[in-house]
Amino acid sequence: MKIMRLGEIGREQPAVMVPSAGGPGRYYSLLPLTQDVDGAFLASGGTGKVRHALEAGLLPELQGAETLRIGPPLARPGSVVGIGMNYAAHAAESGSPPPEVPVVFLKPSNTVAGPFDPAPVPPNSSRYDWEVELGIVIGREAGYLESVREAEDCIAGYVTANDLSEREYQLPGAAGQWTKGKSLPGSTPLGPWLVPADEIDGGNLRLRSWVNGEPRQDSKTSELIFDAATLVHHCSQYMRLEPGDVVLTGTPEGVALSGRFPYLQPGDVVEVEVVGLGRQRLELFRAGESGS
Template identity: 85%
Template sequence: MKIMRLGDVGNEQPAVLVPSVDGTDRCFSLLPITRDVDGAFLASGGLDKARKALEAGELPEIMDAHSLRIGSPVARPGSVVGIGMNYAAHAAESGAEPPTIPVVFLKPSNTVTGPCDPAPMPPRSTQYDWEVELGIVIGREASYLRSTDEAASCIAGYVTANDFSEREYQLPGAAGQWTKGKSLPGSTPLGPWLVPAEEIDGGNLRLRSWVNGEPRQDSTSAELIFDAATLVHHCSQYMRLEPGDVILTGTPQGVALSGRFPYLQPGDVVEVEVEGLGRQRQELFRTPAASTAQPA
């Protein structure tokens, strides 16, 4: 079962995608059971309700689903939590030692966008970078959890994510800060779909990225330094995670920061994919600088 949100920005409808072996995938509306795929839906056992409604034939088919925009599979999260340098090889290419405890930062929830929406670059950006990541979607409140087993039970499912990052804004020098480099509009594409945790092995998924069709990253979530349950448990000691929140688990090696590839330019096309969770495609464009002219 693959949970989606389809439609124009701000007017998405919740849906479930049913794959078929012959390629004739079908989408069914979840409107009979929920207004949206959000924290309230997840906390109330919405994924189980969706499965039962689908099996009972209670959901109407969306006949024009293929023509609709795909939104983030989770309506605007309360929190987007990022994890830095969670692959040893990526830490090395960043010039850092692998962390012994998770590196945690926050991204504004207004950075979340659909998986194939055009991707804006800042007006003066020169070091815009891509990062394919496995995203964790929280299904119930997590605060001061006692164990990783308890943490695992708080995971509703997983999504594909791209954590676009402006390295000049992020890294030390000229007041660089992680928050500055990770908070830009449209910098957190999620989706195309959410897969329930019990239907996929989040600890062994292939992650890949491409720029203009050329391979960049190719790794697996088995190489995470801190796995999904460990991250949920750790974060719960420092913040309250709520249903619908998203944790980005970190990116593997193969980004522009390594020096092996050029940074992104307007017109570039970035594709990222996590096995079983779908592929994204973003075309980069330059956001125009605000006018400094005074009104007449």
């Protein structure tokens, strides 16, 4: 099952899409269960409740769902935690050795956007970059966890993510300014779906990206240096992860920072996909132009 939020920005309604063989799938409203897909819903065993309600035929079919905007699959997280250089090949193309411990940074939660929303390029940006990533959705509080196994139980599900990054803002000087390069409006598109962790193998998913139809990244989450549960365990030693938070697990090689591809420009179309979690399509525009 694929948990979604459908509707205009700020007015999304919770839904679930159930794929059907050879067909587009059927959509059902989750309003009988919850007003939104948020931390409280996930912490209360929300994904299990959805599964039970579907099996019992308790959810009304959502007519016209295909015509609605697809929003982020969960309401605005309390925290968005980013992981840097978590693929050895990406670390190499960035000019760094593979990290011995996870590289952790934070993104403001107001950077979260829908998977098909127009994507703003900052007014003075010249090095805007794409990053396809597996996103972890936290389902229960994680603080000072004692083991990686305990961390596994804190993962509610997974989403496709794009960690759009302005490298000129992120990397000047010896210390870098990661927050500046990772905090731009609309720079964390999520979705289209949230898939429960017990319905997909987050450790063996293919990630791909394209710019204007040309392939850029192609890797698998099996190549992560630090896997999903290890990241949740590690982060829990330094911060409290709460239900509804998102951890971005890092991007594989094939970004513009490598020097092999041009940076993004207004008018470009960026697509990213994690197989099984859905594909995004973003049309870029220059923020501040034409009243935007």
